[in-house]
Amino acid sequence: LELEADLRLALERGQLHLHYQPTVDLATSEVIGFEALARWQHPERGMITPAEFIPIAEATGLIVPLGRWVLNEACRQAVEWTQAADGRPVKMAVNVSVRQFDRADLVEVVAGILAETGMPADQLCLEMTESVLMTDTDDNLEQLLRLKALGVTLAIDDFGTGYSSLAYLRRFPVDTLKIDRSFVERLGALTDDTALADTIVQLGKSLGMATVAEGIEEFGQLAALREMGCHFAQGYYFSRPVPADEAGRLFLDGA
Numbered sequence: 001l002e003l004e005a006d007l008r009l010a011l012e013r014g015q016l017h018l019h020y021q022p023t024v025d026l027a028t029s030e031v032i033g034f035e036a037l038a039r040w041q042h043p044e045r046g047m048i049t050p051a052e053f054i055p056i057a058e059a060t061g062l063i064v065p066l067g068r069w070v071l072n073e074a075c076r077q078a079v080e081w082t083q084a085a086d087g088r089p090v091k092m093a094v095n096v097s098v099r100q101f102d103r104a105d106l107v108e109v110v111a112g113i114l115a116e117t118g119m120p121a122d123q124l125c126l127e128m129t130e131s132v133l134m135t136d137t138d139d140n141l142e143q144l145l146r147l148k149a150l151g152v153t154l155a156i157d158d159f160g161t162g163y164s165s166l167a168y169l170r171r172f173p174v175d176t177l178k179i180d181r182s183f184v185e186r187l188g189a190l191t192d193d194t195a196l197a198d199t200i201v202q203l204g205k206s207l208g209m210a211t212v213a214e215g216i217e218e219f220g221q222l223a224a225l226r227e228m229g230c231h232f233a234q235g236y237y238f239s240r241p242v243p244a245d246e247a248g249r250l251f252l253d254g255a
């Protein structure tokens, strides 16, 4: 309860900020953009991780203003970096909670932020977990179709770890599968995980979807995923999530 009150204040007082983890094109090794990840610098408790405060935000409804702030800040930053890079587009992925779909105005909020920040819709990717496709299915499907119509990209985060059936991939307008890092961990050896990662990459290819591997920590994992034809990757091997100034340098130098 105390954390809830603190989180409300933190939002008002600007104590939340974003870190950015680069997304790398496996074919060219170029940094093409980032995933925005929320951070909370608490005045007394120090850094509080999203694993702690996102569930609180979801349970209390604070995720709605928090999510709006994250989207706005991430888009604003992407536009700034794109300008600094003479127009080379910065792709920005933002995590969207299933609770944000409870609100009928999600599409208007996204459209408003794109317009206000000048962010081209095709540079924004919204990441959601399979839960968005499993609850309030008809309502969420309608919102996803309207988001697609804006021109934004839709990704399924932590793909392969949920409980939904694969049939939803046919029904929902999904562009990108993010391969959960649990499948990437033991890549390289002839393990079942290698077979699963390969299966997800081939599934994405056959459905015309892009694939992003998460949690790459070693060159061997990178090489295996590149061999499979996976398009993009993130992970400590390239960079941890870093503050904005560092991320901006990574993009401008990583061309």
Ligand code: G
Pocket (backbone or CB within 6 Å): 036, 037, 038, 049, 050, 051, 054, 067, 070, 095, 096, 097, 241
């Ligand atoms: O770096 P890391 O500890 O940041 O992220 C932990 C988890 O918190 C991830 O599962 C990520 O999806 C989630 N997360 C981070 N930032 C946000 C955010 O702005 N919104 C939502 N909904 N989830 C986030």
Ligand code: G
Pocket (backbone or CB within 6 Å): 021, 037, 095, 157, 158, 181, 214, 215, 216, 217, 234, 235, 236, 237, 241
């Ligand atoms: O669930 P989501 O994928 O949105 O959150 C990303 C989470 O994964 C963040 O907590 C981020 O810090 C973490 N992460 C990113 N790259 C790596 C990695 O290479 N190894 C590990 N162990 N965690 C990672």
Ligand code: MN
Pocket (backbone or CB within 6 Å): 035, 095, 127, 157
């Ligand atoms: Mn994510």
Ligand code: NA
Pocket (backbone or CB within 6 Å): 157, 158, 178, 180, 181, 214
């Ligand atoms: Na993930």
